[in-house]
Amino acid sequence: MSKPALINAFEITSDGTAHPIDWEDLQSGLPSMTEGRYLWVHLDWMGDGVRDWLISIAGLDATIADTLSTRGTRPAVFFYDTGYSLNLRGVNLNAHNDPADMISVRFWVTANMVITLRNQSLKAFDDIRAAIASHKAPGSVDDFVLTVAERLAYRVENVVRGMEEDVETIEDDQENVVEGKTRSLRKRGSDIRHRLSRLRRHLGPQRDALANYVEQKPSWSDKRFKRRARALTDKTARLVEEFDSLRERIQIVNENLMAIESEQMNRTMYWLTVIAGLFLPISFVTGLLGINVGGLPATDSPYGFLGVSVILAVITAFEIWLFKKMRLI
Structure with missing residues (x-):
């Protein structure tokens, strides 16, 4: 695995402290983890040699490595004898990018290791690194996975709130729109509806993946984590419902604007x-x-x-x- 493919690696303890691991140390094998510690390896899945490293060093089956390092994945969870893989999506908040171009996040999780992969920067992992810097890192594997998933959902929710304000603005503007001047308003509504459809396309499967994750996960290190996972699933389901509601509101606005144009023509x-x-x-x-x-x-x-x-x-x-x-x- 090349150095650019490795973003960071940490050995994290249950008290929230972490120790960085150099990429050279990961070339010969994974460090052994004692009780109360786990390993987090964060990779760019488009980097050279990632698939080979997952197979030869991390010991993953080739089919699992393909799932983690291939294009075109959709949110899903798969359980195996040695661990589970979880694919999620997060909004793209990088400069000059549309949040609707959601970034794929892949997890490989075992009892004492988390391998995460992405191809663009994500704020959720910035939050984890910030927690590590303040010695408040997630204390367990389950805590880590849920923290990342919650941060992903938090930023999706922020995007939804912004789009909801845009829809409310369009609804207010339609009340005073001048006949024959509805084109710009309809264009704004069409853009929002297109973004909603792209976000809904990933959030629907993500809701189902999280629901399967809660129900099928063999064991939890703490019952509180299962309750957090259920709350996260409910939150994701509500976000999907809000997407559907916003699309319906935009459709109603578009129908009203079309009725105004039709009335003027008639x-x-x-x-x-x-x-x-x-x-x-x-x-x-x-x-x-x-x-x-x-x-x-x-x-x-x-x-x-x-x-x-x-x-x-x-x-x-x-x-x-x-x-x-x-x-x-």
């Missing part, structure tokens, strides 16, 4: 039809009098134009009266 077409109806008899009369044949009345009379104008005015007045009587205008 009103425009209606008035065009009324105007066309008013001018149809007048156009017929002027067209009839404009044909180039002999015998047209009043062609030599100085009052011919005035007479035709009076007739057209009478026809127009009659049409207006008739349209009002029929409640067309």
Whole structure:
């Protein structure tokens, strides 16, 4: 395994203190862990030699190593005789990135070791390193996994709150939108709905993975951790429900905006039809009098134009009266 593939490695004790391990020490084998200690190895799964290290040094089966170091994984949990693998997703809060481009986080967990893998920086692991620096690291393997998962959910929740505020702003703006000016508002709603769909695509399976994790995990080092895992599962389920609720609200806003546009179009077409109806008899009369044949009345009379104008005015007045009587205008 190359040095860039290793992000950090620590030997962590139950009292929250940790000791760093150099990457050279991980080339010949894993250090033995006494009771009350566990090993955390944090890797970039796109680094060179990660798969080979997982197989030859960490002792993982090739299929498990493939699950941990391949592209396109989805949130899931798999239990084996020697440990379990857990795949989760976290929002991308790196600069110039969309939070909806969620980052894959992979865990391999045994009784005294946690191997984590990711391909982009994640704030959840920054929190763990900050806890290590203050000598408050998670005291056990279960505590470590749950702490990371909770930090992932916390930041997803923050993103959801921000999107909820955006949806509320759009809902307020639609009340005062000018007819014919709804395009920008619909574009904003479409962007939010697209982001919600991308987040929901990963959070749905993550909810199921966490539920399976709680129910199928063979043992817990402390019953409190199982309660934390259940609370985390419930929180993730609520986030998924909020995603669905926000998408429905955006859909309602979009339907309202489309109704405004449709109403404006219908009103425009209606008035065009009324105007066309008013001018149809007048156009017929002027067209009839404009044909180039002999015998047209009043062609030599100085009052011919005035007479035709009076007739057209009478026809127009009659049409207006008739349209009002029929409640067309």
